[in-house]
Amino acid sequence: MRGRTRFAVVLAVAAASFAGCSRLPWVPRAKPPVILISIDTLRADRLPAYGFTGVETPAIDALRRDGILFTRAFSHVPLTLPSHLTMLTGRLPFEHGVRDNSGYELHADVRTLAEELKVDGYATGAAVSSFVLAKATGVGRGFDFYEDRLEPSAPYEAMGEVQRPGAVTEELLERWIESVGERPLFAFLHLYEPHAPYEPPEPFRSRYAGQPYLGEIAAADEVVGRFLGFLKRRGLYDSALILFVSDHGEGLGDHGEMEHGIFLYREALHVPFVAKLPRALRTGASSDLPIGLADVFPTVLSAVRGSVPPLPHAMDALGGRTEKPAVARRIYSETLYTRLHLGWSDLASLTDGRWHYIESPRSEIYDMDADPGERTDLSAGAPDAFRALRVALSAYERSFRPPSAADAERQAKLASLGYLTAAPGAAGPLPDPKDRIADFAVAQRAMSLSAVGRDAEAIPQLEAVLKGSPTFFDVWFSYALSLSRVGRLNDAIEAGREGMRRAPSDSPQLVHLLAELYLRQGNAAEALRHAQLARQMGEVTADFLLPDIYLALGDVGRAEEAARSTVASASSPTLPHMILARVLQAKGDLQGAFAQTDLALQALRESGGKPLVLFHLYRGELLVALGRLPEGAAEMETELRLFPGRDESTLALCRAYALERRTPEARKLADQAVARSPRSSEVLQRAMIALEAGTDAEGAAVLRRRGQRAFPGDVRFQIPR
Helix, strand or coil: CHHHHHHHHHHHHHHHHCCCCCCCCCCCCCCCCEEEEEECCCCHHHCHHHCCCCCCCHHHHHHHHHCEEECCEECCCCCHHHHHHHHHHCCCHHHHCCCCCCCCCCCCCCCCHHHHHHHCCCEEEEECCEHHHCHHHCCCCCCCEEECCCCCCCCCCCHHHCECCHHHHHHHHHHHHHHHCCCCEEEEEEECCCCCCCCCCCCHHHHCCCCHHHHHHHHHHHHHHHHHHHHHHCCCCCCCEEEEECCCCCCCCCCCCCCCCCCCCHHHHECCEEEECHHHCCCCEEECCCEEHHHHHHHHHHHHHCCCCCCCCCCCCCCCCCCCCCCCCCEEEEECHHHHHHCCCCEEEEECCCEEEEECCCCEEEECCCCCCCCCCCHHHCCHHHHHHHHHHHCCCCCCCCCCCCCHHHHHHHHHCCCCCCCCCCCCCCCCHHHHHHHHHHHHHHHHHHHCCCHHHHHHHHHHHHHHCCCCHHHHHHHHHHHHHCCCHHHHHHHHHHHHHHCCCCCHHHHHHHHHHHHHHCCHHHHHHHHHHHHHCCCHHHHHCHHHHHHHCCCHHHHHHHHHHHHHHCCCCHHHHHHHHHHHHHCCCHHHHHHHHHHHHHHHHHHCCCCCCCHHHHHHHHHHHCCCHHHHHHHHHHHHHHCCCCHHHHHHHHHHHHHCCCHHHHHHHHHHHHHHCCCCHHHHHHHHHHHHHCCCHHHHHHHHHHHHHHCCCCHHHCCCC
16 A cells, blocks of 8 residues: 555656646657667766867767757666666666666566557667677567677676677668668667777777777767768658667766766766757757656657657656746666675665755765765755655655566575575665775776786685675676686686675576586586576576587587577577587588588678687688698688687697698797796697697607606606607
């Protein structure tokens, strides 16, 4: 009963706030093209349209001149996936069900903007630049075309780093628009610049040297300009409704957070929002009406249908209101990242555009008009706005729900694997993120070392972090991964299991890592159990591991079946084709395996993806096995050019050169590999074997004698009898 009462209060406030908002200031003569452009992680106060002078954004500036600038637009959650789902559904995160970038599912009964527009006869297409927005999450629901073919370029690349350049994404969406014909269309373009890591291309890297975040904003603006130019050439721009937004901002250290997800301060929530109307209406206008990204959904549908759908927390931002509402409009925001990933208190906030109330173990309130940087917390004086916003926030039904709380079967499987987990912080007070942000900065530095493969440096730092903060769940993943890469496989498995025992009930990426580690350990049965659980948790890449597990179990038939199923179902087929190639190679079908690598290469080119680590090495090894030595060596040369300094590629090319009797070049590569790892008996032995493969007995003998001196007693360097 209490829940119904609270919901009624929210509806009453919404009704009062939105009085007069259902009248359109313009009536569409025909169904307008609808264009949604989202630049990920773009702070409003880093754009010239909002008064910033440190970066040039001519395309965004031109769009602003053609449209309406909303000066008080806010994100409801500083995370990519739930924020975009809020845009596309008009529902707040606790309404649509997705409250983190992984582990949650979009509620089946929530309709998306693409689904609604399809009812109105629209062709619907999208192209996204980050794996976070893969259509399997539900964000692709209702789209006829959803281009999300992104894959990691290396094993266990962080999900947020699996991305492609915005220029590639834009070109893919252009192609779809050209294929639509005369139907009305809804096109969604997502650019991942300027999300971390900040790596702007030239000329922006040089132009904004030392300010890579700004360089990425400028790079994104160039892509926007290219896309708008295309719309103009196609005759779509003038008649289109174009909404330009960002999903959230970026901390940039303002309150101790460099990126986003932890705090709800203005730098993370204040986002750009520009609406360009058809037929050059209201050009150059501005609005200080507080709006949220949930308003994208009703704003578009109002433009298409002429009426606003009934939603408790969203409204048509273009409605023709002239009078001030009886109750100020308030925008809700939340983050559960702190609770799910760090074991800290979750946060929620409410703002009316001026006052910003942030609820935490020590709640805060800021006057954003007088203090836009939110440096002075006024809660000690308990202003009227503090009490009013606190009461209003209590009316929201936003109770915490861990990712798999309702899945009894999944919980039982976790328990059967020895992970008797509970929701983080289920009992007792949770730390205030303000008090622990310095600890997180230390953890981020340690995890960044692991992310770039500097494992020997990362491991002691990760251990120190976990000793003081064992609830930092993401750190357990980095720690286990680094341990595995330095050969401490048993320690890595134990670290992964300890992370699972401390993690929220859904930690699919960590379960998937454990499946990989068990497979490497030779425990295929345990690997299978973990891979199946990871898949049930929503980790779709767990399918990629199943064929190798079945091969390890000696079941080649099931391995091929699993590999072909992955090829048929995966939206990003490059890796599945490579997996099937390995299975066919295990069957002895080398020609079939190589044909799969051709298909993988074609898929990679079509999707504009980054080169895959070891891809060209594998193609080269297949060619060598097929007796096509020069072609195989050429593939391996490509691998080393793309990913220099890797021992496995260097030594494989060394062997290929030796087989071709290119003795000086083979010896040079052997020396390079040994020089990089002078204390590795394994590298020295592999270099020796590579030269022996080409009957370079003299070069192999030199390395054998070196091994005898450096590793006395190692039988691998004894002369065979």
